[in-house]
Structure formats: C-alpha cells, structure tokens
Amino acid sequence: MYSSYSVAAAVCSCFFPAFAATAVATRFRARMVQKLKLGLDDWLILSALVFAFSYCCIVLYGSFRASIGQDLSTINPVDYTNYQKHLYFGVIIAHLSYGFVKLSVLQFYKRIFTTLAFRLWANAMFAFVCLFMLSATITQIFSAWPISNWWTLGKNYTINYGAFITSFAAIDLLLDVIILSMPLPVIRNLHVTTRKKILIMGIFWMGFFCVVATAVRLYFGYQLSLAGAGKPVSDDEFSYVSVNNIIWAEIESCCSVVAACLPTYGPIMRSLAMPSFMKTSIQSLLNSLKRKSTDRTSSSNTNVWFPLSDDRLKFTSVK
Template identity: 30%
Template sequence: MSGVLTQEDIDYILAHKDDSYKPNIIICTSICGFFSILIVLLRLYSRYIARGRLRLDLSDVLFLIAWVVFVMSDVSFAVFSAYGGGRHFLFVENLYALQIISLEMEVVYFFTITFIKCSILALYKSIFPQHRFHYLLRAAALFVCAWAIAGSFVTIFQCTPVSFLWNRNQTGFCINYGASLLVFGVFNIITDFVILAMPIPLVRQLNIPNSKKRILIILFAAGCSACIASIVRLVFTLSIGEIDGPYTAVPAGFVSIAELTMGLLASSIPTYGPLYDKFIRKSAVPSGKGSSATNESNTIGNSYNYTKGSQYSGQISAGQSTIGPNAGIRVTDQFELVRHVNRNGDWIRVEDEDEELQLFTPGTGSIP
C-alpha cells in the first residue's frame, strides 16, 4: 500500500487487526544486542592477550563508536514497538513518535555502517604499510562518509515539508523513499565487496605459505556474511515509506539489525587471532619430545642449538607468543634461524643476505 489507503486496504487491515510483529521485534533486538556485546568483549579480550594490556588503536576506537551507534539503533527498534511499530497503520496511536523513531533508526543505520567500514579500513592501514594502498583506503573512507551523509539527508527530507511525514492533513509531498533506499543499498553492497577485495592482492604477495595466505583471505572475506544480509535487505526496502509502513517495513528492520550485527562480527574476526592461539591452537598441539608444557600457563616451546666445530653456530626456536611461568622468559610462535660466524674469537650474527656464510661448508658438504 502506498499513497492513500483504499477501501480495500482498510477492509484488509480491519480483517487482520490482531497482526503484530511486537514479540518478534523484542526477540530480534534482544538476541542481536546480546551477540553485539559478546563480539565487543571478545575483541577487547583478544587485544588484551596480544598486547599484554588493553591498548586500543584507531580501528578499535572506530569499532567501539560503531557499536555504541548500533546500540542506539537496537534500542530504538525495541522502543519502536512500544509506540505501535509492528502493527497496521490504523491501530497506531502516536504516529508522530513512530515516524521520529523511524527517521532516527534510518540515520543511525547509515552511520553504524560507516563506522564499521572505517574501522575495517583503519585495520587494513595498520597491517599493510604500502603508501599507495593507504591512498586507496582514504578514498574509500571518504566515499563511505559521503554515502552516509547523503543517505541521512534523503532520509530526513524525504517529505516536504518534513512534518508531512506524520501529518497528512497539510499540503505536501514525499519522494519514493523505498526506491531511494534501493539505490543507496546497491552502493552499500558495491563498497562492501570493494573493501573486502582490497587486501587480497597484498596478501597474495606475502612471503608466507599458501595455506596461511588462504586463511588470511578467508578472514578478510568474512564480511561476505554482512554482504549477504545487505542483499537480503534490498528485497524489503521498497516497503519502507508506505502508508502501512509501521507494519510492512518491520521485516526490513529485522534484516537491518541482523546486518549491523554481522558487520560488527565481520570487522572483528581478523582481530580474534590471539583468542584462537590461546584457546584452540594451543589445546590442539600435543606435548611430546622437543616440547615443554606447564599446567599453569599451558604454554609450549621448543629450542634447538646446532654448533659445528668452532666456526659456525645456528639456533632455531619456536613456541607460543605468551609469557612463560618464569619471569624473564618469553616464548614465541615465530620460527627463526639465527646463524653466527666466529671471527677472531667473537661470534658475529650473519644476516641471510651475507655472502660470506654459505649454506654448506666448502669441501665438506655438511650443514654448518
């Protein structure tokens, strides 16, 4: 239904006067609110594990702002049901309050998406040092911010005058707001896929095993879940702005809240590495020869020293990136081959590119 209600529309509404999405709204907002809190706590705890203290960078700050704005949207959607949201138009007692809340929810949606995407872009900037890539990140951030400002402007001024949105007893008109949201939704999906694809070429250039490259790409591509929700949301956008919008637009609200929740999760998954190392990978590594484990810290570590004669020395160390139970001992999960050469009685570390130290000792064919 759009424009003016016909007698057929009124008859249909009266025949379905008991229809209500209110219980569904409460369930949706409660579940998404709970998971959003869990996502935030896991991210903060992961940062604490990785850094030894709770130190936040720009991506974390932008993420927390996005979460605060999301909470505003989630609470507003719950309050929406208290003013008649989820029921048919004829049974809404306070249309003014309902429309104000609807406007606030739409504006908050735009800015939540923006802060989530800017958080992801800031995370990319902290990972990849290439200056050209940073220029692309700034351009993407500017586009996303412009998208949010334009979407908010169209939302607020969809009717002229603005009061015509809740008071149809005056002269005015409204644009096809559902169609405009469809356009903004298409640009939202395009930017989603662009942002997700941006780090893939850089990851493929990393000098790491292909298996780790695939894992990194999967982590960065985790945002596809939010993209799917954005696509689903497009199906419901045309119902927004209708006369019977208090009822017909509620499914779009469900998808919007779910989309924002998945966006929070997608932007946090790449930061969950320390949690994986602490609770999953560590428990999956068996203790055995060449490793040591403690019940208190559950850390594992290996250290091997190789020395040949008095000229060459090599050391390989490995372990988890945690602090061991004994003060002053740090165990790492990074493998490093350190080579030294004895020059005039002093052991001097030889870099990989140093041509004075060959992989095999001439004339022996053995590893030094």
C-alpha cells in the same frame, strides 16, 4: 496483543546487540593481551556499536509502544505518528552504524597493510565512505519538509523515498564488497602456500554474511519502494515487508560489528585450549606471515602483511 512480527523484532533487538557488544568487548580484551594501545579503528568500531545498540533500542521500544510489526490498517493516527517517528530516527542511526563499521575496517587495514598504493586506496575509500554517510544522513533528515511531514498522516515526502532507501542499500552493498575485496591482491602476493592464502582470505571474508544481510535488506527496501509507487499491496503484506526491512537492518548493523572484530582475535584464540593440529596450523600461518613481513618491511613496493599477534610497535613502518 502483539503480532508475531512485533515479537520477532523485539527478540532480534535483544539478541543481536548483545552479540555485537560481546564481540567488541572481546576485541578490547585482545588488545589488552597484546598490550597495545587502542587505535582509531577500535574507537570507530565502538562508535558503530553505540549506533547499532541505539537503533535496536528504538526498534525494541517501538515494537511495544509504536506499532512496529503491527498491521498498519489497525492503528490510529497517534500510533501512526509514533511509528513514523521511530522509523525516521532509526534510519538515521542505522546509516551511521553502517558507515562507522566500514571506516573501522578501513582503518584496521591501514594498520596491517603498509604499502603506499594500498594506503592511498584505503584513504580514498575512507573519504568516500565519509561523504556517503554524510549525504545519506542529510538526505534522510530532509526527505520531508518541513521535517514534521515525515510523521504527519496525509503528508508527502519531498523525494522519492522508496528509490532513496533502495539506492542507498545498493550502494552500501557495493561498498561492502569492495572493502572486503581490498586485501585480496595483497594476500595473493604472499609467499605462502595456496592453502594458507585461502585461510587468510577466509579470515577477512568472515564479513560475507553482512553482504548477504545487506542484499536481503535491499530486497525488502525494493519491495517497499514498489508499494510506495502505488503497486497494489495488502496491509498485512506491507507490514511484513516493512518489519523485515527493519529486522534485517538490525542484523546487518550488529553482525557487521561482529565481523569487523573477528580478525583481531588472534591473541585470544592462542590462549584457548585448542587441539594440537589447530595450534600447529595457526602457528605455522603466523610464522609464515611474520617472515614475509620481516623480510619486506623496508621495501615500499612490496605488499606486506603484519601478523595480528605481533606488537605493531616493533615495526617502524606501522603507525
């Protein structure tokens, strides 16, 4: 018999990666509609999808073969070893998935915002995210030494592992908020109505749910750190916290991929049969942005936003 926690983890491992794969396929379809070559941001999001999919496969297999979601008091030493091995490699893969999504979003920003100051800021964030990914991965790999201590019953970590996963989730959350907020100053300076500015902000803030997912993962990571620090906790409660941390890591990795793809769907949306008032609103928005970008392309001191519907090769300032 499998616990309800194991079943929940297995269901999430099937649904969310399928959702993310559909989002990436739609993104690539939108590029084909625009007749644009795939850029670095597209390949980065594909890499993020591969890591998210791999993590979900580990959780899916572990739900039935490695006691993920089971009451830890009921498993034997062999099951414990399998359980810990799945967690060890799963955390590494999940960290890489989060990082590649952020890199894809930053690279996408650089394709549509052309001011020097913004590009410098995006490059600085890009470098910081790379360093953060590298440090998190190395820390996870060597969090126990020898590495086999990670899944050996009775052995300890070489670091305070609870503090590590909690601090990582907190920094990850902060980076998400910063990256989502980066376009706001540019959008604020657009010469369009407030209503249209809010609409544009809404497009870029579709990833806010990922911030919520990270915050929930931070909460469960903190609960795990308390249990690891010796706080009295029942086996069932520990199993509940542990599996929820795993599930919300799946949700965050897959939904982050989806959110990063949504702003690229302009050509697909225009090809759908929408009510006339929606078509009029979207077309008006794109026309306003097009006039803004056309009038200001030659100025290096002006914030420019290039509409996703236009072929970027028309603008010599976009590389």
